[in-house]
Amino acid sequence: MKIKVCGMRDPENIQNLIQGVKPDWMGLIFYSKSPRYVSSDSAASIQLTEVPKVGVFVNEKIEFVLSKIDEFKLSAIQLHGDESPGYVRELKLKTNKKVWKVISVGESIDWETLRDYLGLVEYFLFDTATAGHGGSGRKFNWNMLETYPFEKGFLLSGGLDEESVKEVLILAERMPQFVGVDLNSKFEDAPGLKNIEKLKSFKNRLLGNDKRPTANN
Numbered sequence: 001m002k003i004k005v006c007g008m009r010d011p012e013n014i015q016n017l018i019q020g021v022k023p024d025w026m027g028l029i030f031y032s033k034s035p036r037y038v039s040s041d042s043a044a045s046i047q048l049t050e051v052p053k054v055g056v057f058v059n060e061k062i063e064f065v066l067s068k069i070d071e072f073k074l075s076a077i078q079l080h081g082d083e084s085p086g087y088v089r090e091l092k093l094k095t096n097k098k099v100w101k102v103i104s105v106g107e108s109i110d111w112e113t114l115r116d117y118l119g120l121v122e123y124f125l126f127d128t129a130t131a132g133h134g135g136s137g138r139k140f141n142w143n144m145l146e147t148y149p150f151e152k153g154f155l156l157s158g159g160l161d162e163e164s165v166k167e168v169l170i171l172a173e174r175m176p177q178f179v180g181v182d183l184n185s186k187f188e189d190a191p192g193l194k195n196i197e198k199l200k201s202f203k204n205r206l207l208g209n210d211k212r213p214t215a216n217n
């Protein structure tokens with residue numbers, strides 16, 4: 001089970017995260033309306049961190065994404081808006097980076113709308129649909145994922161909190177495509193500032209109880 005901690009930006013908090021939690025990925029948000037927006041001021045120190053960095057973008061011009069890949073040394077791109085398969089194809093051609101497509105989940109999911117992304121993305125990331133695009137701290141109905149018809153791996157996101165461990169493990173046990181979780185606002189002391197002890201405890205309980213034979217702890 002993999003862990004992504006999203007919305008990082010404070011250099012000291014990032015160092016504490018790396019030492020105390022060692023997540024598989026760290027998310028940097030490049031959406032100017034987000035309270036977790038990462039400005040260029042911290043690029044020099046963040047680009048040197050050893051945890052793979054996933055850049056989060058919402059309906060951005062490809063040139064902007066290219067500039068942030070370079071500035072922050074991003075490993076993967078998370079598309080959190082209405083980006084089309086054509087956009088993803090062009091982005092991959094121009095960057096050669098792994099792309100994750102966020103699927104914003106409301107009352108229902110039309111799985112067919114995901115089909116054209118299958119050959120293009122590394123993972124899907126399911127998040128709760130909200131006007132602000134992400135970071136809402138709200139869960140969607142995770143039971144909907146049980147009808148997911150594809151082999152493509154996915155991450156679960158949206159309002160995961162300290163109490164989510166058991167539910168996550170139940171879903172992950174039923175679904176081999178379940179790659180990992182994305183943690184954000186419910187583990188914060190302030191926007192963009194993560195509570196390392198809460199994250200550490202979550203990680204220990206999650207990985208310590210993941211009994212899947214294929215679990216990659």
Ligand SMILES: O=C(O)c1ccccc1NCC(=O)[C@H](O)[C@H](O)COP(=O)(O)O
Pocket residue numbers: 006007027029031034035036056058080127132133134135136137138157158159160182183184185186
């Ligand atoms: O976190 C934000 O402020 C944000 C704003 C706009 C687009 C994406 C954003 N976050 C990206 C993520 O991957 C979050 O981890 C995801 O939305 C879940 O957040 P939360 O519901 O707070 O756990």
